[in-house]
Amino acid sequence: MADKLHFSLVSPARELFSGEVDHVIAPGTEGEFGVLVNHAPFMTTLKNGVVRVLEGDVVRYRFYVRGGFADVTPAGLTILAEEARNLSDANAQEIDVEIEAARIKLLELDAGDTKRAVLEHQISYLEGLRTALAN
Amino acid sequence: MPSLKDLKNRIGSVKSTQKITKAMQLVAAAKLKRAQDAATAARPYAERLAAVLANLAATTGQGGPKLLTGNGSDQTHLIVVMTAERGLAGGFNAYVAKLARQKIQQLQSEGKTVKVLTIGKKGREVLAREYSAQFAGHISLADVKSNNFTDAALSVGQMLTKGFENGEFDVATLIYSQFKNVLSQVPTAQQLIPATAPAGAPAIDLGGAQYIYEPSEEAILETLLPRYINTQILSAMLESSAGEQASRMTAMDNATRNAKDLIKALNLKYNRARQAQITKELIEIISGAEAL
Numbered sequence: 001m002a003d004k005l006h007f008s009l010v011s012p013a014r015e016l017f018s019g020e021v022d023h024v025i026a027p028g029t030e031g032e033f034g035v036l037v038n039h040a041p042f043m044t045t046l047k048n049g050v051v052r053v054l055e056g057d058v059v060r061y062r063f064y065v066r067g068g069f070a071d072v073t074p075a076g077l078t079i080l081a082e083e084a085r086n087l088s089d090a091n092a093q094e095i096d097v098e099i100e101a102a103r104i105k106l107l108e109l110d111a112g113d114t115k116r117a118v119l120e121h122q123i124s125y126l127e128g129l130r131t132a133l134a135n
Numbered sequence: 136m137p138s139l140k141d142l143k144n145r146i147g148s149v150k151s152t153q154k155i156t157k158a159m160q161l162v163a164a165a166k167l168k169r170a171q172d173a174a175t176a177a178r179p180y181a182e183r184l185a186a187v188l189a190n191l192a193a194t195t196g197q198g199g200p201k202l203l204t205g206n207g208s209d210q211t212h213l214i215v216v217m218t219a220e221r222g223l224a225g226g227f228n229a230y231v232a233k234l235a236r237q238k239i240q241q242l243q244s245e246g247k248t249v250k251v252l253t254i255g256k257k258g259r260e261v262l263a264r265e266y267s268a269q270f271a272g273h274i275s276l277a278d279v280k281s282n283n284f285t286d287a288a289l290s291v292g293q294m295l296t297k298g299f300e301n302g303e304f305d306v307a308t309l310i311y312s313q314f315k316n317v318l319s320q321v322p323t324a325q326q327l328i329p330a331t332a333p334a335g336a337p338a339i340d341l342g343g344a345q346y347i348y349e350p351s352e353e354a355i356l357e358t359l360l361p362r363y364i365n366t367q368i369l370s371a372m373l374e375s376s377a378g379e380q381a382s383r384m385t386a387m388d389n390a391t392r393n394a395k396d397l398i399k400a401l402n403l404k405y406n407r408a409r410q411a412q413i414t415k416e417l418i419e420i421i422s423g424a425e426a427l
Contacts, residue, residue, distance in 0.1 A: 042349070
């Protein structure tokens with residue numbers, strides 16, 4: 001399989017994607033980057049954003065990821081995301097409900113609670129996801 | 136010799152106990168399936184993260200972050216003991232507590248200071264008798280629903296990294312029950328801080344090329360290490376929960392079988408006593424008739 005890139009996307013909860021693809025575009029903290037087969041070994045942290053999986057010139061899958069790492073080795077590309085969702089499965093209304101629920105939770109917490117930062121991250125992730133879905 | 140009524144009552148009570156243990160076994164079996172699925176689903180992430188860390192750690196020398204290299208001392212040890220929230224799971228909690236006790240005693244005999252952080256109620260109850268003065272904290276798993284341990288693992292992870300940064304301890308070791316299969320759960324001690332790259336992680340063949348790091352190797356390690364520790368805690372929690380259910384299932388299966396044997400023995404006794412009484416009554420009637 002010299003002309004295909006092995007790509008896998010895993011989150012702590014499960015493996016979302018694993019297979020042979022042509023091209024993956026991912027949101028690195030230093031800027032978006034594309035990976036084709038035979039890419040040089042490369043490792044970067046990711047920011048919230050859309051990971052696009054291309055076959056030929058067509059975008060086949062879009063995943064919205066929250067932070068994590070991308071690791072390119074001769075064996076392929078692995079993305080370890082904190083959280084990831086397939087955009088074609090996501091539902092705008094459900095996300096609105098989740099954002100609302102997270103905001104209510106945030107209001108209930110004390111100012112010094114360590115869980116606040118986690119929730120704020122969660123909310124900004126969901127809002128990004130909502131925007132990505134609208135496009 | 137117990138009376139017929141006593142025997143009847145005992146058979147009744149053993150029967151209802153058997154019904155309860157049977158129901159608990161079925162519930163545990165259903166929960167085990169779910170817990171096992173959750174543990175399996177989480178495995179790829181943990182494995183990949185371990186591989187990435189092993190890779191990075193191999194190239195970083197001594198100058199790496201403290202979470203990886205340690206802070207140069209190993210005087211104060213934090214033992215994190217992970218057990219279940221509930222009992223009636225055979226020796227599950229006891230085995231973990233036993234290993235924890237051995238570890239604490241061994242460290243203390245070496246003159247180290249030992250602190251204990253407990254996760255799950257049962258371990259705390261057992262260790263409170265001897266080590267309550269050394270308790271550094273407790274995390275409850277009581278409000279964890281449907282194997283969603285992410286939040287719990289995160290709070291343990293944060294507590295550990297913060298405690299380490301504040302110099303509250305030098306080495307943190309997690310003691311939990313590793314899930315081998317349904318019949319065997321192995322109590323395991325695993326060092327969390329300083330983080331150890333997993334032994335036997337496959338080395339990645341770069342074909343002589345150099346890794347490119349963005350933004351930098353140090354920055355990546357810095358974000359990766361806390362996550363690695365969280366992930367280790369998370370997978371330990373998932374394995375522990377699967378192990379708990381498996382252990383409860385086996386224990387309840389044994390209890391149900393015991394109850395069955397007991398009922399059989401009691402029934403035999405009951406029938407013998409009943410027969411003896413009938414014979415006795417017959418003898419009384421016959422000897423009464425003969426006397427006339």
